[in-house]
Amino acid sequence: LHLDMDAFFASVEQMDHPEWRGKPVIIGGETRGVVSTASYEARRFGVHSAMPMTTARRLCPQAIFVRGNRRRYVEISGRIMAALQDFSPLVEPASIDEAYLDATGLERLFGPVEQLIPAIKARVREVTGGLTCSVGAAPVKFLAKICSDINKPDGIYILRPDDVDSFLGGLDVRRLPGVGRRMVAELEALEAAQKAAAQAANAPAEKKEEKPAE
Secondary structure, rough: OEEOOOHHHHHHHHHHHHOOOOEEEEEEEEOOOOOEEHHHHHOOOOOOOOOOOOHHHHHOOOEEEEEOHHHHHHHHHHHHHHHHHOOOOEEEEEEEEEEOOOOOOOOHHHHHHHHHHHHHHHHHHHHHOOOOOOEEEEEOHHHHHHHHHHHOOEOOOOEOOOHHHHHHHHHOOOHHHOOOOOHHHHHHHHHHHHHHHHHHOOHEEEEEEHOOOO
């Protein structure tokens, strides 16, 4: 399983400041810094992580801009990781707001994965004071990470082993971990070139031999 907290830093700030709930909240440094996390309300305006703060302020000037409180985030992250240990001894934190959990054999204690995941989500909500997370289940870790992002926020996606091939066949390369904008552009150009080559190879012979009119 891969568990990923939903807009973690921003959600903590909204929880600690109830008057900010439902409003766009952006966590980041000074004007020259970059966005660390944006609440889902801010994301509707096109704001996203790693975006320059100057751009975020232009896209969403009405947002609440916060420098952030890392000590508070670490505190809550510790609660989350401890809660996951209640379900499995094999918990691998991937960052302050995400972790992998080996669910092998847990059905004997918690039932099938369809019951296990809601139980984990409920426990996380309890220990954090109301924060939501999204969970993906898959045969391997990198697929579980992709799956946790599919139905965000507060989502669940379970990928069965028999469905892996069809899932990968229809997967947008933008969802692959580590694939940035430059690589996406290169992959799209390669795909376009491959399609053009395939069309040329399958074109009727007479069209291939056509010469421009004199």
